[in-house]
Amino acid sequence: MIAALTLLLVFQLVGEVIARAFGLPIPGPVIGMALLFVALMIRGGASDDLRQTANTLLQHLSLLFVPAGTGVVLYGDRLAAEWLPLAVALVGSTVLAIAVTALILQALTRSRRRDGETKS
Numbered sequence: 001m002i003a004a005l006t007l008l009l010v011f012q013l014v015g016e017v018i019a020r021a022f023g024l025p026i027p028g029p030v031i032g033m034a035l036l037f038v039a040l041m042i043r044g045g046a047s048d049d050l051r052q053t054a055n056t057l058l059q060h061l062s063l064l065f066v067p068a069g070t071g072v073v074l075y076g077d078r079l080a081a082e083w084l085p086l087a088v089a090l091v092g093s094t095v096l097a098i099a100v101t102a103l104i105l106q107a108l109t110r111s112r113r114r115d116g117e118t119k120s
Contacts, residue, residue, distance in 0.1 A: 001056075012033075014031075014035060016029070
């Protein structure tokens with residue numbers, strides 16, 4: 001478990017270093033996660049130790065929402081004062097995410113149909 005946690009933290013650190021070195025607007029942990037994904041694809045999947053460690057972390061994922069809940073309580077007055085831009089951003093980003101997902105699904109479905117037709 002220690003080796004798997006170390007691996008996860010090393011990829012997070014590498015992502016953070018890349019984000020800061022190049023001044024990217026993407027968070028370092030997201031870059032690290034993408035690098036870990038690529039490494040696992042090249043390697044052929046996760047080891048049993050990494051899989052077990054990741055599942056353990058996912059079981060306790062709700063603990064990561066405690067700081068966000070604390071922030072909502074702490075900045076409640078500011079959230080109340082700026083509710084309209086926040087609501088517009090939340091609704092807009094949700095609609096945009098659904099639309100992009102639908103377009104990608106549609107493109108992949110068309111691509112799969114074409115692949116099926118050419119094989120027949």
